[in-house]
Amino acid sequence: MLITGLAAASLFVIGSRWLLAQQRGGAAGSTRVAAVPAEKGGQDIYGAYESVADWPKDLSTRPGHEGWTFGAGQSVFAESPNRIFVLQRGELPNIKAPAQKKLTETAPSIFFPIGRLPWRDATVSSPPGNGGTGQPAEGGVQAWERAGNKMGVDARWEHCIMIFDGAGNLVDAWTQYDAMLQRPHFVAISPYDAEKHVWIVDDHKHVIHKFTNDGKREVQTLGTYGEPGADEKHFNRPTFIDWFPDGSFVVADGYNGTRVVKFDKSGKYLTAWGQKGNPPNETRPGYFNNVHGISVDPRTRRVFVNDRGNHRAQVFDENGRFLNEWKFGDNPSDVHLFHIMSDGYLWAADRGTNRILKYDLDGNFMYSWGTWGPHPGGMWGVHGMSVDSDGNFYAAEVDNGGVQKYRPRPGANPAFLVGKPIRSAWK
DSSP states (O other), rough: OOOSOOOEEEEEETTTEEEEOOOSSOOOTTEOOSSSTTSOOOOTTTTTTEEOOOOSOOOOGSOOOOOOEEEOOOEEEEEETTTTEEEEEEEEEOOOOOOOOTTTOOOTTOOOOOOOOOOHHHHSSOOOOOOSSSSOOGGGGHHHHEEEEBBBTBBBBOOOOEOTTTOOOEEEEGGGGTTTOSEEEEEEETTTTTTOOEEEEETTTTEEEEETSSSOOOEEEETTTOOOOOSSSBBEEEEEEEEEETTTTTEEBBBSEEEEEETTSSSSSEEEEEOOOTTOOOOOOOEEEEEEEEEEETOOOOOEEEEGGGGGGEEETTTTTTEEEEEEEEEOOEEEEEEEEETTTTEEEEEETTTTEEOTTOEEEEHHHHHHHHSSBBSSSSEEEEEEETTEEEEEETTSSSEEEEEEEETTOOOGGGOOOOOOOOO
16 A cells, blocks of 8 residues: 655554555655565455465365365464364365356346356255354254255265365364254464363354363363253353453353353353344444444453444443443444454454454454455455464355464564464463
């Protein structure tokens, strides 16, 4: 981006401030902002990152999985640069795009596939159905089958929980839990848990599972399996979870629920808040439509809630007292989740614009990056994101399917890199 009128200066974004520095090698009377300030040319297609090719290695390369690839990528969590959890909604046939043909039976001048555009939407193809707001989880698989799909042909319900190393090798898969899951939605480890238990949210079964770090044992279940509700022992399609430094935590509940639920560190119910709003332009504090994202500011214990159906973030104290809000923008904006990182900023993933967004905690927009497409590095339907301790960025995509890895470009401005994670209790 070029900005004229400032002689002999370069403009760099540093946190929430603008810093003027001496321009070197540029045209007189102009300034520039770039993710890599020393780079000539380019256009920051992937911001301060570059896509890591062939990460992870495709499932089709594994024995018994020939002809199959990743389904809808629901969530990703980097425990370390060499241990990355991925949730997916089963496997899809690994098939190439068909040759373009004219669909005369549909309408004049209609061709499919369209060049440079995706030709399969993994979230539509992957089971179960009934994924959207207000849809009944209980009929999900049946809805997918009623759409003409057949398990074993159009999809396979396998490898819902996978673990990859830094090179993209599949090093573990918790396949013993495949049958228990119906729509795995989110995976994370509390940064304040030295034992590093793994938490997995299943919105269709209305529960949150807590496992030992090796996956050998489930140690706790929150919610009542297969039963929706809105009391101390039930959720209604929960979506995300985040923790306070003392180990207590909050749950975003959810696709069909319209509340935030708080628990102590042992999982004992403490409180809940929220009421059903009127989307897409609800303005009343504490009214929600699709509570699809939640993050805790560890410094102030404020709770940031993604009111997805109303395109806004609402901010509360830890007991549910409303403090602030801001809009992410009208359609096509569709923020799916956000995290407050160690840099003190809120980073959001927008499925509608296919951008990764940076805000300060007062809601001031700082920066964005990302581009749409099915090519390596292109994004379509980011539904989960994570950063490892080396600064690598991971994106799970429901529409493209699977997960991608991005590494920081040499010389990248740190202000353009998604902040590293908080890991205060980990050894």
